[in-house]
Each structure stands twice: as C-alpha cells, then as structure tokens.
Amino acid sequence: MPVRRRRSTALAAAVATAAALGTAALATLGGATTASAAETPLSDYELTWGIKQSYRTYVGMFGTFTASDGASQAAGNGAFTFTEGTGTYDHTTNAVDLGFKGKLVSASAAHGFEVTFTDVRFDSAAGEITADVTTVDTSGAAPTKKGDDVPLATVAVTREMTDMATTLTTEAGEYLGSAGYAGAAGDPLTVVEKTPPATEPTTGPTTEPGEEPSTGPTTGPTDPEPTDPTDPTDPEPTDPQTTPGTKDPSPTASTSASPSAPATAAPAKGEIADGTLGWGVKESFRSYVVGNIAKGKVSVSGGATQAAGNGAFTFKDATGTYDTDAGKLTATFKGAVNFKGHESGGEYGLDLTLSNLKATLDGGTGKLSADVDSLGTQTKGVVLADLKAKTGDLTAAKNVITVDDVAATLTAAGSEAFGGFYPAGTALDTVDLSVALSDDAQLPDGDGTGTTGGTGGGAGGSAGGGTGTTGGTGSTIGGTGTTTGGSIGGGSLASTGSDLPGPALGAAAGVAVVVGAGAVYATRRRRIQAPSAE
Structure with a gap:
C-alpha cells in the first residue's frame, strides 16, 4: 500500500x-x-x-x-x-x-x-x-x-x-x-x-443461526433477531462504528396504506383525473438566469410552482389519457414558467416562457413538448425533449401512475428554442410524472416548499438547491471578451470572490452565453449593453 x-x-x-x-x-x-x-x-x-x-x-x-x-x-x-x-x-x-x-x-x-x-x-x-x-x-x-x-x-x-x-x-x-x-x-x-458477501467463510467465529459472518468491517448483523449481548464472539459496542456501508439489493417496500386509498381499481385505460409534472428544465440554465451575467429572474404562473432555492418546477391539473396494458400515457399540464435576463432600459434581451407542457410515453419512450414564447414570438407544441423512462411498464398503485427520473434529452427543436446554446442531445433535468386515474386517488405531495406565481432568484442571486452564487463579474456582450475579474488563460479559471469560477468570455463564448440563455439575440434590433461589473 x-x-x-x-x-x-x-x-x-x-x-x-x-x-x-x-x-x-x-x-x-x-x-x-x-x-x-x-x-x-x-x-x-x-x-x-x-x-x-x-x-x-x-x-x-x-x-x-x-x-x-x-x-x-x-x-x-x-x-x-x-x-x-x-x-x-x-x-x-x-x-x-x-x-x-x-x-x-x-x-x-x-x-x-x-x-x-x-x-x-x-x-x-x-x-x-x-x-x-x-x-x-x-x-x-x-x-x-x-x-x-x-x-x-x-x-x-x-x-x-x-x-x-x-x-x-x-x-x-x-x-x-x-x-x-x-x-x-x-x-x-x-x-x-456494492454487494454483500455471498457465502460464509469456512473459518472464523461461531455465529448464531441466520447470521452471516463477514471478513471485513460490517454495518451490523444481518440476522433480524437481536444478538445476545453476552455472546463473547459478537459483543455489542456502546460507541457507533465507522464502517463502509452496503447497498441494500432488495429494499423493503412500505406497507403503509394511504388513508384515502380508493376502494376499487380504475380500469386499465381511460381518462386522467389529475396529475403533476416535475421538471427543472436545466439546472445550469436556471443558475445562469439568476446569476451575475444575466442578472435576471425566474417566475411561475397559472398554477405552476417552483421549489425553494431556485429549484425545479411543478406543473399541475393534468388532463389526458392512459392505457396501462399498452404502456401508453398522454398528459397535458397547466402552468407556465418565465425566464428573464439581460435587462437594459426596461427591456430584456432574454424573455422566454414555457407553458402548456405535454408529456407522452409509449413503452417507456416519448416526448416532452411545450408552447414556447421567446421575446414575444410564440410557437405552439415545440418538442423540447425526447423522454426515456427506466421501464416501459405503467403500473397503477392505488389508482395513481408514478414514473420518476425520466431521462430528458434536448431535441433539435428544443436546441433552437434555447438559442442554440445547448446542442441537440444535451441531457436536461429529469422528469417526474404522477397521474391520478380516479377522482378519489391521492397524488403524492408536491414539492412542499414551492411558491406559486413567485420569483426565483434575482441579480446576483443564489443558484438553485444551495449551489452557491452563480455567475462571474460581468462580461461585455458581443464585445472584447474580458471581465474585470481577469481572464481564463491557459485553463485557469479566474477567481471572482465567490466559490464559482468566473469565466472571462471570449468573443465567441460571449455571444454563445447571451444567445444560449434562451433568447435569439440576432433578432434584437437594439444593442444590449453589457451588465456592469460587480
């Protein structure tokens, strides 16, 4: 060693x-x-x-x-x-x-x-x-x-x-x-x-029936029955042990019943009674909007909520259809999210709204679409992402179908909606879906800490989920590609006084950041002035 x-x-x-x-x-x-x-x-x-x-x-x-x-x-x-x-x-x-x-x-x-x-x-x-x-x-x-x-x-x-x-x-x-x-x-x-020991060693201490000896540090006996503290081969320590943990290959599912569980199961296919969609769009994008470059804000409306700390969004009041036998689901959700940044003279160089979100799944794959309004120009039904669930099955539990951690990959149309900053194929935040199949079905609790119609972050605000201050010291938009904090020369990220490296944007990178914030800067007829350095 x-x-x-x-x-x-x-x-x-x-x-x-x-x-x-x-x-x-x-x-x-x-x-x-x-x-x-x-x-x-x-x-x-x-x-x-x-x-x-x-x-x-x-x-x-x-x-x-x-x-x-x-x-x-x-x-x-x-x-x-x-x-x-x-x-x-x-x-x-x-x-x-x-x-x-x-x-x-x-x-x-x-x-x-x-x-x-x-x-x-x-x-x-x-x-x-x-x-x-x-x-x-x-x-x-x-x-x-x-x-x-x-x-x-x-x-x-x-x-x-x-x-x-x-x-x-x-x-x-x-x-x-x-x-x-x-x-x-x-x-x-x-x-x-990763895996517990598969077999018992041929030599070692005597163990109680059902116990599985270990040749290394352990997290405790595997026998569900308590160990006799007087057994000299397995003394019960009074201090906690610091030992590597073991992933449980077969976690025990909760057996607690919902207090409002429906008495009868919903049919295998029909119309959705309600539902929620949880999605953060992309964490780095949320951080960028409220950071020291865009100096913007994130707001929700129409019943949508945002988790505290510039977190993910929840869209509600789903309508659509399901077919558990065929593994098909189509759901449209109410609520909108708006991203604004790069304000100059009361106007924003970035003003992007996503609304009327729709998710479809068929055998585990599908699409996520939305109406996109960028700088006042609206395009309906833009397919933002390809979806890939962990399984193709749609299983209803107490008349609720829940599909969590659905991988979302940016499409070419989605890349265009984000100004080409994120290329097609970029991984977006994962999607969580829950839909009720009957009026008396109980959906999982929402984010619990969200705000309705509120604002996430602000100029120099903190990035979502405790990521710390986002952004650098300001940059010249489409200009010389410098910052007051210094430059990125030779792979060295200039320090900005925060725990996030503050990049000095080159001319091409500066344009990419501004355009990539979700607004197509080329469509603007006026010149966006650089945010002042802090």
Whole structure:
C-alpha cells in the first residue's frame, strides 16, 4: 500500500475513526491480532462524490463532463460514481483505505481547459479523498499541470460512510482553477460496498443461526433477531462504528396504506383525473438566469410552482389519457414558467416562457413538448425533449401512475428554442410524472416548499438547491471578451470572490452565453449593453 501524506487534520480523523469503530470488527475475525492478520482485503466498493455542485453547474454551462473506464455520472449533471473499489481494512487502526476505477474529464473548449481525474482514493484514517489530476491548457498558453495523489478534500468520516461532509483543499482550488474553492464545502461523499458477501467463510467465529459472518468491517448483523449481548464472539459496542456501508439489493417496500386509498381499481385505460409534472428544465440554465451575467429572474404562473432555492418546477391539473396494458400515457399540464435576463432600459434581451407542457410515453419512450414564447414570438407544441423512462411498464398503485427520473434529452427543436446554446442531445433535468386515474386517488405531495406565481432568484442571486452564487463579474456582450475579474488563460479559471469560477468570455463564448440563455439575440434590433461589473 503506498505511503500517504498525513496533514494535521488527518490525525484527528484517524483518532475519531478508531474510536468510532470500537471492537466489533475485530470480534468478527475472532480477535486476530497478529501482524499477518492486521489487514483484511476489501473489494467491490463504490465511491460517489459530486466534487461541488456549483462547479458542475459552471462546467455544464460552458463545457462537458465525460466519465469512462468504470466511472459514471448521475442524470441531470449529477454526482460521479467510481467503481470496483479495492483496498484494505486495518484492524490495528480501524482504518479503511480504498482505490477506485474510473476516469473523469471536465472540459470546455470555449475556455481552453481540460481537467482529468483518475486513481480516486479514499482513506478514512487520513480523512481525505485524493486523485491523480491533470490540468491542460488546450489553448497552449500555459504548461500542463499534473499531480499524483492530489488531496482534493478532507472528509468528516461517519459510521455509515454515507453523505459524509467534505471540505475542498487548497490543491483542489489550484487544479480546478479557482483559489476561492480552498476551504469551501464540497459535495457529500458516500463509500459503500456494492454487494454483500455471498457465502460464509469456512473459518472464523461461531455465529448464531441466520447470521452471516463477514471478513471485513460490517454495518451490523444481518440476522433480524437481536444478538445476545453476552455472546463473547459478537459483543455489542456502546460507541457507533465507522464502517463502509452496503447497498441494500432488495429494499423493503412500505406497507403503509394511504388513508384515502380508493376502494376499487380504475380500469386499465381511460381518462386522467389529475396529475403533476416535475421538471427543472436545466439546472445550469436556471443558475445562469439568476446569476451575475444575466442578472435576471425566474417566475411561475397559472398554477405552476417552483421549489425553494431556485429549484425545479411543478406543473399541475393534468388532463389526458392512459392505457396501462399498452404502456401508453398522454398528459397535458397547466402552468407556465418565465425566464428573464439581460435587462437594459426596461427591456430584456432574454424573455422566454414555457407553458402548456405535454408529456407522452409509449413503452417507456416519448416526448416532452411545450408552447414556447421567446421575446414575444410564440410557437405552439415545440418538442423540447425526447423522454426515456427506466421501464416501459405503467403500473397503477392505488389508482395513481408514478414514473420518476425520466431521462430528458434536448431535441433539435428544443436546441433552437434555447438559442442554440445547448446542442441537440444535451441531457436536461429529469422528469417526474404522477397521474391520478380516479377522482378519489391521492397524488403524492408536491414539492412542499414551492411558491406559486413567485420569483426565483434575482441579480446576483443564489443558484438553485444551495449551489452557491452563480455567475462571474460581468462580461461585455458581443464585445472584447474580458471581465474585470481577469481572464481564463491557459485553463485557469479566474477567481471572482465567490466559490464559482468566473469565466472571462471570449468573443465567441460571449455571444454563445447571451444567445444560449434562451433568447435569439440576432433578432434584437437594439444593442444590449453589457451588465456592469460587480
């Protein structure tokens, strides 16, 4: 196992980890204490981490993420997962050290940077996550920066090793291009065993009937019956254990009944009684609109709501038809969302409204369309996205059909509606559908924190869902491509005083941002003046 550096925070993390683990893991190995048995090999672990949501939003606006070689990214520009984790569990220090497969490339041709992450590692004793990182200036203006085992974040290790708080390091700021990242909160980190042990070992401690011994750190017995605390082979610790978690392959479904569940099932096909559609359009677009470049606002009307923190939208009062046998669904929803930005003299260079949303599914695939009004010109029934559900089946539970996390991919017509900034094939936010098949069916609760007819964000507002301040220091629209905060030269993202890198837009990139905000700038006869720098 390679020697890892230990910073001052590492010692405290190691002590906390050792105290939390206690003695249970040692007991499962029959109290082995010899040097040869000090480490137990671990395999088939997964690590999920999003680095920082505002960083993903920034890259999603101006570039792309590419995950390969065992790495993947969640839909909607979500977190990254690295797989096939292998390493050791050290019984003398109660520490877990794991390395993962996967390659992640963050790149923007417009801003001339490409950052590659490989050999991602997690060390619970050090309380850190590291990776081999290479930053390339694709314009050739600066030398390539490469580092092995770069400490990207410190980790507040917990018992379950799920949703652990992270803090970005100075090195993360250097390689990601913004010194403002140093000390900033990163995304939560989760490390879990992908599958539990399949068979019992031939040697080891005696276990109670139904228990499954483990050769590594555990999250507790699998026997639903409580363990006898007097059993010397399985003592009950009084302190919580800090151990890698295990994904439950067969989570137990809730058996609680809805208090207003209908007495009789609806027919296999018919008309929809009601329904909701949840969709955020695209997180990076919402962030852009309310950020320091567009300095705009997001508002909803006609019964639509928006989740707090510039979140996703919910459209309601569905009408349409369904056929569960054929796997077909057509639903139209009330409500509208409007995006405004780039205000000058009381007029907006960006003024985009989506209304009358309609979703169709047939065997798991379908379309999402809307009436689009851009700068006062309306086009009805624009197919914005192709839909792909996880399954082609439409199953009604208590007379409600729910289809969540439907992948949405931008169409050519949708790309045109967004001014060509997002190319066709771009992943949009996922879509959640719930439709009632009878008047007495109870739909799932809405977002619960939304506002009706309200406004999300504002000039210099925060990006949705706690992503932090969005945008940079202002730019010259269609001008020289400079900012007051400095320029992106050689893949270096100029710091703007916030935790989000502030890009200096080149002439082409500047036009793309303005046009890509959802308004076709070429149709404007007046010149939009640059927002003043802050």
